Amino acid sequence: MEFPKLEEFLISLQRSWEEVIKVMDMAKETMKRQYDKKRWNLQELNKGDNIWLEAKNIHLNRPSKNLDQK
Numbered sequence: 857m858e859f860p861k862l863e864e865f866l867i868s869l870q871r872s873w874e875e876v877i878k879v880m881d882m883a884k885e886t887m888k889r890q891y892d893k894k895r896w897n898l899q900e901l902n903k904g905d906n907i908w909l910e911a912k913n914i915h916l917n918r919p920s921k922n923l924d925q926k
Contacts, residue, residue: 901907918924
C-alpha cells in the first residue's frame with residue numbers, strides 16, 4: 857500500500873525543518889556578531905603587563921576615600 861501524497865508531505869516537512877534550522881543558525885550568528893561588537897576586544901594578558909583597574913566595586917575597611925591614610 858503506497859501513499860504518495862503522504863511521502864511528499866513528509867519530504868516537504870523535512871525540507872521545512874532543515875530550512876528552519878538553517879535560518880535559526882544564521883540568526884544566532886548574527887545576534888552573536890552584534891553582541892560581540894559592544895564587548896571589549898579582550899587580549900590575552902601576560903605576566904608583567906600593566907592594566908587599569910576600577911575601584912568601583914571594591915569594598916575596603918575604611919569609612920571613605922577621603923579618610924584613608926595619605
